[in-house]
Amino acid sequence: MEEQDKIKERRNEAWRDELRRSMKAKERTDRPRVHMPELDPEYRSHELKKEVNLGLSDEQAVYEAARCLDCPTPTCMSGCPVSINIPTFIKNIERGEFLEAAKVLKETSALPAVCGRVCPQEKQCEAQCIYTLKMKKEPVAIGYLERFAADYERLSGNVSIPELAPANGIKIAVVGSGPAGLTFAVDMAKKGYDITVFEALHEIGGVLKYGIPEFRLPNEIVETEIDVLRKMGVKFEKDCIVGKTISQEDLHEEGFKGIFVASGAGLPNFMNIPGENLIGVMSCNEFLTRVNLMDAASDDSDTPVQKGKKVAVIGAGNTAMDAVRTARRLGAEKAIIVYRRSEEEMPARIEEVKHAKEEGVDFLTLHNPLKYEGDENGRVQRMLLQKMELGEPDASGRRKPVPIEGATEWVDVDQVIVSVGVSPNPLIPSSFNGLQVSKWGTIIVNQDTMQSDLPEVYAGGDIVRGGATVILAMGDGRRAAAAMDKALQENK
Amino acid sequence: MNKIVDKEYFSANVVKFEVEAPLIAKSRKAGHFVIVRVGQKGERIPLTIASSNIEKGTITIVIQAVGASSKKICDLNIGDYIDDVVGPLGQATHIEKYGTVICAGGGVGVAPMLPIIEAMKKAGNRVISVLAARTKDLVILEEQVAEYSDEVVVMTDDGSYGKQGLITNGIEDVINREKVDLCVTIGPAIMMKFVSILTKKYNIPTMASLNTIMVDGTGMCGACRITVGGQTKFVCVDGPEFNAHEVDFDEMLMRLKAYN
Numbered sequence: 001m002e003e004q005d006k007i008k009e010r011r012n013e014a015w016r017d018e019l020r021r022s023m024k025a026k027e028r029t030d031r032p033r034v035h036m037p038e039l040d041p042e043y044r045s046h047e048l049k050k051e052v053n054l055g056l057s058d059e060q061a062v063y064e065a066a067r068c069l070d071c072p073t074p075t076c077m078s079g080c081p082v083s084i085n086i087p088t089f090i091k092n093i094e095r096g097e098f099l100e101a102a103k104v105l106k107e108t109s110a111l112p113a114v115c116g117r118v119c120p121q122e123k124q125c126e127a128q129c130i131y132t133l134k135m136k137k138e139p140v141a142i143g144y145l146e147r148f149a150a151d152y153e154r155l156s157g158n159v160s161i162p163e164l165a166p167a168n169g170i171k172i173a174v175v176g177s178g179p180a181g182l183t184f185a186v187d188m189a190k191k192g193y194d195i196t197v198f199e200a201l202h203e204i205g206g207v208l209k210y211g212i213p214e215f216r217l218p219n220e221i222v223e224t225e226i227d228v229l230r231k232m233g234v235k236f237e238k239d240c241i242v243g244k245t246i247s248q249e250d251l252h253e254e255g256f257k258g259i260f261v262a263s264g265a266g267l268p269n270f271m272n273i274p275g276e277n278l279i280g281v282m283s284c285n286e287f288l289t290r291v292n293l294m295d296a297a298s299d300d301s302d303t304p305v306q307k308g309k310k311v312a313v314i315g316a317g318n319t320a321m322d323a324v325r326t327a328r329r330l331g332a333e334k335a336i337i338v339y340r341r342s343e344e345e346m347p348a349r350i351e352e353v354k355h356a357k358e359e360g361v362d363f364l365t366l367h368n369p370l371k372y373e374g375d376e377n378g379r380v381q382r383m384l385l386q387k388m389e390l391g392e393p394d395a396s397g398r399r400k401p402v403p404i405e406g407a408t409e410w411v412d413v414d415q416v417i418v419s420v421g422v423s424p425n426p427l428i429p430s431s432f433n434g435l436q437v438s439k440w441g442t443i444i445v446n447q448d449t450m451q452s453d454l455p456e457v458y459a460g461g462d463i464v465r466g467g468a469t470v471i472l473a474m475g476d477g478r479r480a481a482a483a484m485d486k487a488l489q490e491n492k
Numbered sequence: 493m494n495k496i497v498d499k500e501y502f503s504a505n506v507v508k509f510e511v512e513a514p515l516i517a518k519s520r521k522a523g524h525f526v527i528v529r530v531g532q533k534g535e536r537i538p539l540t541i542a543s544s545n546i547e548k549g550t551i552t553i554v555i556q557a558v559g560a561s562s563k564k565i566c567d568l569n570i571g572d573y574i575d576d577v578v579g580p581l582g583q584a585t586h587i588e589k590y591g592t593v594i595c596a597g598g599g600v601g602v603a604p605m606l607p608i609i610e611a612m613k614k615a616g617n618r619v620i621s622v623l624a625a626r627t628k629d630l631v632i633l634e635e636q637v638a639e640y641s642d643e644v645v646v647m648t649d650d651g652s653y654g655k656q657g658l659i660t661n662g663i664e665d666v667i668n669r670e671k672v673d674l675c676v677t678i679g680p681a682i683m684m685k686f687v688s689i690l691t692k693k694y695n696i697p698t699m700a701s702l703n704t705i706m707v708d709g710t711g712m713c714g715a716c717r718i719t720v721g722g723q724t725k726f727v728c729v730d731g732p733e734f735n736a737h738e739v740d741f742d743e744m745l746m747r748l749k750a751y752n
Binding site for chain 2: 200201202210238239240241244245246247266267268270272276277279280282283285286289290294295298300301302303304306377378425426427
């Protein structure tokens with residue numbers, strides 16, 4: 001059956017039809033979008049591990065779900081990289097079948113509680129909602145509702161395991177346990193494959209564990225979703241680096257018929273300016289890994305972390321927001337975002353910028369660091385900033401920041417966190433013989449199938465895209481699984 | 493989880509462990525290191541692989557108790573488990589026939605030097621090992637070093653064993669005596685700095701194995717970064733060995749004090 005027909009069939013079920021007729025469209029569209037309750041900014045800016053967004057109540061979720069018009073051609077679905085059947089799950093919430101809603105999510109998404117929290121819905125599903133497209137109204141809060149259904153299921157203690165096809169005995173290896181790898185693993189496990197995920201670190205989850213902080217994505221939630229994979233029979237090998245601990249040939253010898261490389265873009269970029277190796281200047285990856293993965297801010301952790309009083313974070317992506325908000329929570333009296341463009345061009349989610357501002361983070365836009373200076377012990381003491389202005393749009397359409405000649409200023413700092421992007425980690429690509437990589441170090445794949453020039457090797461997520469988002473990584477995992485399954489079935 | 497199958501004290505604070513890690517034992521080469529973590533709240537710390545036994549599926553690591561984490565590891569006993577051992581990491585030592593090679597190891601640095609001494613000898617080099625320690629009790633692995641060395645020179649700061657003097661005195665004596673084609677040095681950063689200054693004076697190519705602060709050990713964070721030849725390098729993926737004459741040892745010494 002065609003995808004469209006399946007969507008139509010589900011929409012035509014009697015309960016859906018009845019639900020649609022139970023309320024006038026005008027009544028639905030007149031409702032204001034629900035607001036997610038959140039912790040008080042003053043309180044939360046000192047609480048490293050308390051989640052800021054508190055989630056919707058049952059009543060709020062049902063009320064919001066009724067705003068969805070259950071469109072015959074749901075445009076929202078086209079904005080979701082893993083094509084969640086959005087109206088079906090939302091209508092289940094409206095009729096009070098919350099566990100059913102969670103099941104619908106799991107048909108296509110391996111990590112709904114994660115995505116409901118960290119996806120930039122304003123650029124994806126919610127951007128394609130009929131409210132946004134046609135009515136100039138606030139879109140249905142799809143992300144909030146996704147999170148609601150997933151959390152409801154988790155807290156109910158009644159977590160469902162997706163249906164699995166009979167085991168086919170074909171062994172598949174996944175390199176990396178971040179969002180791309182986990183999505184791929186779920187999809188392939190559903191199709192009956194024997195999946196082993198190899199992870200270099202001592203915890204499963206990739207950026208979900210070491211990168212995104214507890215106040216935005218609690219580790220417990222990531223663990224619950226990974227547990228579902230374990231129950232589906234997916235095996236995890238921690239502390240194992242493919243290309244170092246075991247080779248591509250080892251995988252062949254052990255009978256793995258396909259390899260999905262989802263090793264991410266973990267290599268932090270630095271700006272290569274004077275003073276960048278002073279003590280107190282570090283990458284956002286180092287800072288966040290210490291705090292999130294190693295729990296360095298806790299007294300009982302062996303891993304130390306610097307707790308600066310005057311902290312500057314260079315950059316304005318989501319990672320920069322995570323780092324600056326973490327610094328505030330570790331006791332920074334002054335925490336500044338330093339960004340070379342203006343607020344309009346910031347790549348971070350609007351919500352994260354808003355939260356950071358509420359928590360007392362200062363924004364120094366149109367400024368770019370030129371150098372750092374330290375004290376006699378080599379600890380960073382101050383930074384020289386170049387003031388910028390916006391010039392002509394560049395190739396990407398963004399207005400290019402241009403230095404204003406002679407306009408510089410010194411700012412005192414005792415910690416600098418550099419968050420100016422990441423590059424693909426060369427460790428994996430370089431250990432696969434004959435794997436084609438681009439000049440940026442990303443693995444070159446067929447965009448539709450995610451297959452590399454080595455027929456048994458597929459790749460997805462940041463190792464293919466450079467630094468991108470959780471949900472795009474998940475979409476890659478999904479496409480790779482579909483294509484690898486097709487190829488393996490054809491070659492039988 | 494990796495089981496400890498053997499433990500031996502080299503001195504009061506220096507312990508040798510043989511640890512089960514079959515995959516690492518099979519794939520490691522001279523110069524590689526591992527990251528280990530003990531306890532759920534444990535820190536990840538880098539340790540060089542001193543040797544391995546493929547049949548037994550074990551690797552040998554040597555640790556000096558200097559801080560909380562290394563002390564925690566040194567307190568483990570045979571039959572205990574190390575929660576995480578990941579590797580082999582870093583670039584293997586470049587081994588070829590150079591001619592005469594001085595292997596200069598200071599203190600606990602002799603342990604990571606051992607596999608290099610062995611590989612250099614097997615590649616057909618004349619190997620002169622210069623070992624240095626503060627005092628007699630801290631000289632480790634002399635016998636094993638001797639097995640693959642044409643000559644072993646031991647230096648102690650206090651003259652309690654071997655010759656009295658610094659490692660640089662021992663190296664300079666060799667240089668004054670015969671032609672040396674390469675020097676490899678592993679030890680405290682300050683020692684490697686002075687070895688590098690000495691060999692630069694005599695124009696002898698020198699490799700130093702750097703022991704910077706690390707977190708993940710896979711190139712993910714840059715905690716271990718260091719300036720080599722004016723460029724920033726990550727010791728965990730680009731190293732740990734670099735051309736000593738290009739390393740900014742003063743920066744390295746400074747960065748090692750980040751958490752003091």
